[in-house]
Amino acid sequence: MDDARLTRIEERLAALEARLETAPAGVPTPERFWLLQALAAEAAELPGGAVAYGGQVRLPGGEEYAWQRTHDVEELRTADPADDDVLATSLSALAHPVRLRLLREVLGGTTTTAALAALPGLGTTGQLHHHLRQLTSAGWLRTTGRGAYGVPAERVVPLLVVLAAVSS
Numbered sequence: 766m767d768d769a770r771l772t773r774i775e776e777r778l779a780a781l782e783a784r785l786e787t788a789p790a791g792v793p794t795p796e797r798f799w800l801l802q803a804l805a806a807e808a809a810e811l812p813g814g815a816v817a818y819g820g821q822v823r824l825p826g827g828e829e830y831a832w833q834r835t836h837d838v839e840e841l842r843t844a845d846p847a848d849d850d851v852l853a854t855s856l857s858a859l860a861h862p863v864r865l866r867l868l869r870e871v872l873g874g875t876t877t878t879a880a881l882a883a884l885p886g887l888g889t890t891g892q893l894h895h896h897l898r899q900l901t902s903a904g905w906l907r908t909t910g911r912g913a914y915g916v917p918a919e920r921v922v923p924l925l926v927v928l929a930a931v932s933s
Contacts, residue, residue: 832922858903
């Protein structure tokens with residue numbers, strides 16, 4: 766290989782490395798694939814691969830949550846159809862703008878029925894109780910006292926992951 770060609774290759778490589786270092790947040794770079802690199806080792810034994818999610822969360826009320834979960838893709842893909850009703854109920858509970866807002870408000874520290882009812886745009890008290898019942902029966906909320914609600918610790922990160930997954 767002649768020196769001129771080697772120099773051009775080195776210049777192109779340097780330009781590519783510079784682009785990777787200055788890539789915008791949405792553009793994947795090798796160091797931004799740290800989760801996938803760690804997952805590859807764990808999923809190596811699984812024929813269909815694996816899906817993982819996790820989070821390190823600090824809420825306005827001072828609560829902190831650290832959570833991670835890995836799922837075997839084949840187990841998710843071939844799950845018992847009898848479990849689909851439970852999954853559909855859980856997802857359906859999230860499929861209403863008022864319920865999504867309620868979950869965000871509770872995560873933000875507005876946890877009592879009275880405080881939630883005082884927020885604009887959440888409907889009547891009867892509608893509010895209907896939405897709270899839907900979220901509670903699906904496991905996205907838990908009563909923490911008389912007229913008070915909280916997102917269960919084991920649901921905080923999964924809820925935020927679902928919201929992140931459907932956000933553009």
